[in-house]
Amino acid sequence: MIEIKIKFLGGCDGIGKSAILVDGKIMMDYGLQTGGDDPFPLMNDCNHLLISHGHLDHCGSAPLLRKAKDVFATAPTADFTKLLLDDSVRLNEKENKKRHMYSTYDIDLLMSKLKTVSYNEEFKVDGYSCTFLDAGHIVGSSSILLKGDVSLFYSSDTNSIETKLIRGSNGFPGADVGIVESTYFGEDHTPRKDLEDRFIKSIKETIEEGGNVIIPCFAINRTQEILSILGEHNISPYLDGMGVEATKIILSHPSFIKNSSLLKRSFDNVSLVNKKVRKRIFDEPSVIVTTAGMANGGPVLNYLKRIYKDPKSKLMFTGYQVEGTNGRMILEKGLLRLNRNLVKIESTVEQYDFSSHSGDKELKSMVKRMADKGVNLFFTVHGDRDNNESFVEYIKEEVGCEAIAPHTNDTYNVSIT
Ligand SMILES: [Zn+2]
Structure with missing residues (x-):
């Protein structure tokens, strides 16, 4: 029996603090709660950090992972991460709030460990083959595929609708487990x-x-x-x-x-x-x-x-x-x-609804395509509780797969027998 251990550190009840730890070693995103009075997720450390895209709710706490040996992101995500983190420290100083949880030194340390990766380029992380795929959400945004004995696909924030600036997300590579966003489940966008x-x-x-x-x-x-x-x-x-x-x-x-x-x-x-x-x-x-x-x-x-x-x-x-x-x-x-x-x-x-997320129709079609390519267990995240749970119901009833809306700090050991 081969297992993958997935711990949801945040982003389970609403938007903010997206952070998922795999096998206690690989962190996918480490965001903060924008506008909240409790901006940081639980202090956790990891060996490797993968940043899906340059939004603070996905990268805003990354400098806290001081023990991470390496950090992976696309080139635009790397630049946006630095821009946003520097701005967050600057704003904090200006508003004279209590001391920020990290300093520009921590940001520089994070950036010194960052390796930029291209879309569809496979690289090794702690026994897994990792690939970043175009998520279509913002410039440089990625969905992440971790391929080991059990393989995992994390959609992160994604949009399959083409916009003026970027192409929509494209094909899905196939995996055993899917972690999908539910932000606009139940709501369609204006064409x-x-x-x-x-x-x-x-x-x-x-x-x-x-x-x-x-x-x-x-x-x-x-x-x-x-x-x-x-x-x-x-x-x-x-x-x-x-x-x-x-x-x-x-x-x-x-x-x-x-x-x-x-x-x-x-x-x-x-x-x-x-x-x-x-x-x-x-x-x-x-x-x-x-x-x-x-x-x-x-x-x-x-x-x-x-x-x-x-x-x-x-x-x-x-x-x-x-x-x-x-x-x-x-x-x-x-x-x-x-x-x-x-x-x-x-x-x-x-x-005007210039959303950069898939709407209801696109989310439903995404999970169907993923199920066709072998996913038989889904986790829904990045929506409020109602959305995450309604998406779970849809996947169970209409797609016929197992689905779970995890709570913060839930850990799942997923095995393929
Ligand atoms: Zn985003």
Whole structure:
């Protein structure tokens, strides 16, 4: 009897702290809880760390794994990880919170151990053959295949829908066990083309009426997706915040995106915001792409200060707004927190679902394909409890495989007899 031991350290009840330990040695992701007051998963150590992609809920606690001998990630993931971790330390110092759990020294130590890998390239990790496959979620994002006597496929965050910036996830290699995300189980996305058309039409209407458009975006991936869409329609926006640096990183890895010349052209046409530019942005109708994506901080707040009383102007969210964020409050109550004041927003507010995750239809088709290729046990993660459990029911009833929605700190010994 041959066994694989899988321990779920986080990411089991909602989004955040994704971390899965295999055989007590190989860690897949080590994220933090963004926005929570308990940001770090349990302190655990490991010999090897595999980072699926550059989002803080997957890589944000990686510097704590000081004993890891080596770290593997794709080249864009390596760059995003450094960008996000440095930013997290900087923000912490600025806000003068209690001492951060790691320092820039720990980040440098982590980066010194990082080996970049290409998609579909097999390498050895502690007795396993490991392969990173394009997950289609953000630039450089990976699903991970660990092949040993028992083989394991971890989808991580994945999207099989092609977007303007990147291709969707592709084929599934076959494995015994699957760990799959359930973020959008039960919810389908608007078809991409309709979404883009509606988005562009709304921007053009606002400009024609003499208003300003503010588009809050996550720095990584969403900003470049939006820039590419705007570029294709010859709209030249202002760009402010961490999205500038993230765009430079992405352009330095052109093979990881679909159409690097479109992004390059779009980026060449943006006006980067500096002090001088900032003064004249509102002199005429304009489009401003800026961080943070949920309006919880960053330069977007300075722009909102300028437009919130103007009914001709528009605030266009480009993704889901998490509970407890400014973005969520604006959508639900029409109220915006500026410094310590709550103000009523009189501009038009719209939300567009430029999600980078598979929707219900794609998740269902993914597990069916995986079952066809030999997976007979699934674990569902990265969704709230209801989603994880509904996905389990679906897999059991419709796909006919065993499925489990693990809880934090659950360990499973999976054997093939
Ligand atoms: Zn992600």
